[in-house]
Amino acid sequence: MTSKTRREFTEEFKREAVLLLESSGRPLMQVAKEFGIQPSMLRNWRARGRAPAGSAAGHTGVGKVLLxxxxxxxxxxxxxxxxxxxxxxxxxxxxxxxxx
CATH class of the missing domain: 1.10.287 (Helix Hairpins)
Structure with missing residues (x-):
């Protein structure tokens, strides 16, 4: 069996992906494909960036991404x-x- 390694992305990469998604007006699926990531990852990064500061408790790594x-x-x-x-x-x- 082969084991898959989990990819890690920098905060800058996440911000750029979300920023492009919101600024380009292109579909989430298309932007995710361009970045080589799963659409659900991009959707989660966008949602975490919009969340109020206290609501991301328990989540490490992403936090305030967008504004x-x-x-x-x-x-x-x-x-x-x-x-x-x-x-x-x-x-x-x-x-x-x-x-x-």
Whole structure:
């Protein structure tokens, strides 16, 4: 029998995955696939990030993941949305050309 090792993810990785999920408007399944993780993991990270500070008692590791704490973080989030939109606009003509 082979044993599976449990993968561990950094807090930064979790924050980036959740931030992309919320800022891109793409389905959770698609974002999870892009990050190579199970959709349930991403769903849990998002839920823990939204939980009030005291409600995560007993859970270690994740805690407060999401909310921008500063104007710089809000600007980063806005720019990430803009970049994602530009990438989609760039990729649409490529996809249409492949279908032809």
């Amino acid at each position: 921008p704490a500063s104007a710089e973080q809000a600007e980063i989030r806005r720019l990430q949305k803009e970049l994602e939109r530009a990438r989609m606009e760039r990729d649409i003509p490529k996809e249409l050309a492949q279908q032809s």
